[in-house]
Amino acid sequence: MECRRKISLNLDELNKAEIEELDAAIDKYKNVDTKTLSELSHDSAWYEAWDKNHNAVMTSLNIAKAGDASNEFLEYLRNRN
Template identity: 35%
Template sequence: MTQFDKQKLTEVILYILNKTKGLDYYHVFKIIYFANIAHLAKYGFSMVSDEFCALPDGPVPSILYNCIKDDVHCDKELKNMLDETVAKGTDDAYYMLEAKRDADLDYLSKADIEALDQSIEENRNLPYGELRAKSHGEEWSRAYNQQGRKVMDIVGMAKDGMASEDMIEYIKENLAVEAALA
């Protein structure tokens, strides 16, 4: 993940927290996930660069998840960015997040904001059980039931986001080009 990708992810979180006046990280992760798959289905590329993994309670952006959970192997640079900009709850409310500043909208496109606004509207008030069930799509199921790391596939997420067949082909072509250039 590049410096820009980390800053953009930080701004995405701040945008969500500013719009919601604070939220638990479970809802933040799911809002990002649903915004990302909608963006992927509509525009053919992810809104955020984080890898999504299928955990028992649904998809999570794995690098962000490790930073929020204070994992010893987390990306230190991203964790520092988050520590400077996002306040975590304490004691019984450890899972709550609040923004320490406004999001820098220079890092977010109109398409990003559109996808985030839609996802915030649809998901911010869903009870845990409904949000969990909603996030357990076909790609989550495929990834969750595989051996090893449970990384979700971009094409599968696009399909879960209702991407057209033409968009699926476009995404596959772009992934092939990226792989050839890597």
């Protein structure tokens, strides 16, 4: 499978390190099938939002949980509202 961009890019908005990271990610994943990419890029926060409404917003709390945030940070997020 060949990876091609669909739109023109304004690379002036990105610094050299960001462009290098994007190039590395493209090189790493350019031959990975979409099912595997989806499994790699969707965590429990995404699945919970999807199961809820198929278009729900991921909450900060669920994103933090999926990222193994500390209990203190999770408590901070719970008490923020």
